[in-house]
Amino acid sequence: MNMVVFVLLALLAIVGAFGVILWKNAIYSALSLVGTLLSLACIFVTLEAQFLASVQVIVYAGAIMVLFLFVIMLLNAQYPSDEVDPLEWVAPAAIAGGIVLAGAIAYTAFLFKAPKPLEEAAKALQGGTPGPVGETLFTKFLLPFEAVSLLLIVAVVGAVALVKREPEGKQVRETLEERATHTPEEVVA
Amino acid sequence: MVETSYYIALAGILFSIGAVGFLMRRSVIQMFLCVELMLNSANLVLVAFARAWGNLEAQTAVFIILTLAAAEVAIGLAIIVAIFRKRVSTNVDELSSLKG
Numbered sequence: 001m002n003m004v005v006f007v008l009l010a011l012l013a014i015v016g017a018f019g020v021i022l023w024k025n026a027i028y029s030a031l032s033l034v035g036t037l038l039s040l041a042c043i044f045v046t047l048e049a050q051f052l053a054s055v056q057v058i059v060y061a062g063a064i065m066v067l068f069l070f071v072i073m074l075l076n077a078q079y080p081s082d083e084v085d086p087l088e089w090v091a092p093a094a095i096a097g098g099i100v101l102a103g104a105i106a107y108t109a110f111l112f113k114a115p116k117p118l119e120e121a122a123k124a125l126q127g128g129t130p131g132p133v134g135e136t137l138f139t140k141f142l143l144p145f146e147a148v149s150l151l152l153i154v155a156v157v158g159a160v161a162l163v164k165r166e167p168e169g170k171q172v173r174e175t176l177e178e179r180a181t182h183t184p185e186e187v188v189a
Numbered sequence: 190m191v192e193t194s195y196y197i198a199l200a201g202i203l204f205s206i207g208a209v210g211f212l213m214r215r216s217v218i219q220m221f222l223c224v225e226l227m228l229n230s231a232n233l234v235l236v237a238f239a240r241a242w243g244n245l246e247a248q249t250a251v252f253i254i255l256t257l258a259a260a261e262v263a264i265g266l267a268i269i270v271a272i273f274r275k276r277v278s279t280n281v282d283e284l285s286s287l288k289g
Contacts, residue, residue, distance in 0.1 A: 006191045010199045017203050017226055021210030026218050033222050036203070040229055047196065047236045049248050052255075059255050060229070064262050068222065071266045077218055077279045086282055091213050098209035105201025109194045114241055118190045124243030136249040148256045155260035162267035165274075 006046060012039040026078045030068045037061040049128035196237035203230035217269050217279045221262075228258055 012035065019032025037060045044053035072078055115121075126132045137145055207226035214220050232251045239247035273279060 002191050006195060010195075013199065014202060014206070017206040020219070020222050020226055021206060021213060026216060026222075029219050029222050033226060036226065037229065040233060043196070043199075043233065044236055046191070047240050049236050049239070049251075052236060052248055052251055055252060055255055059259060064225070064259055067262060067266060068218070071270060072218055075218075075270065075273050075279060077216065077273070094209045094212035097212075098205040101208065102202045102205035105204065106198035109197035109201060112194050112197065112241075114193060116243065118192070118240070121243030122190065122240055125240060125245060125248070128239075128245070128248055132245055133248055133252065136245045137252065140246060141249045141253065144250075144253050148253055151260050152256065155263050159263045159267040162264070162271050 009039045009042050026072045027069065030065060030072060034061050034065050048122050048125040051128055051130045051133045193237050193241040197234055200230040200233040215280050215282055217281055220281065221265055
């Protein structure tokens with residue numbers, strides 16, 4: 001039963017992932033990624049990570065993908081300009097490399113020996129509910145937590161600074177006081 | 190319960206698909222989507238190993254990574270918008286010059 005659920009969710013995730021790289025239209029790609037993220041959220045539930053599953057839906061499938069769709073539609077970038085690949089050998093080489101990489105990781109994965117019985121280990125997670133996760137976050141992960149808050153501030157300021165339009169001709173906007181005392185040429189210099 | 194190996198294998202497959210897509214697509218936005226896909230497969234590995242060891246720290250690390258991803262996407266998309274304003278293109282082949 002568990003295996004059936006896993007295989008179904010895994011197939012959904014893989015189909016969504018193929019959608020991301022195969023659609024020509026970027027909006028369809030983004031929506032396929034939403035499908036993959038949602039099935040990953042369901043997989044998180046089967047892995048005793050309930051809090052992460054809900055965060056995955058809210059932050060990833062919700063906020064981040066909405067941001068992506070906003071930018072795609074804002075830039076009108078859903079269609080590729082002209083898909084002329086200057087290096088023809090890249091695509092086949094990438095596909096071959098990808099198959100080798102997937103095979104290597106999958107083979108290595110099955111060499112993994114579980115350190116303890118799964119049932120016993122899963123019990124220690126307490127279902128991955130917000131309580132236990134939050135406790136770890138505010139004790140062992142206090143420094144990363146503070147660092148991330150700093151990072152978010154930097155990211156917000158950086159994003160605003162990056163998309164800020166430069167005034168026409170780099171003209172500095174003068175205050176009323178400056179207008180009274182200077183000529184506009186002086187302000188520009 | 191499904192063995193950890195299956196989850197790791199799934200994450201490997203998703204990561205490879207993302208990597209192939211990153212190399213094949215020429216649109217900046219689709220390349221960025223592929224990066225997100227690879228990041229998520231890494232998260233899946235962390236959560237799977239968290240269950241294998243019965244350790245909540247990996248799940249907390251995934252939470253931090255999710256926050257990081259949000260910041261990364263905000264900055265990345267801002268850069269794409271800024272480039273688009275200058276060049277009116279999201280094709281990486283037309284963005285090969287570093288000069289502004």
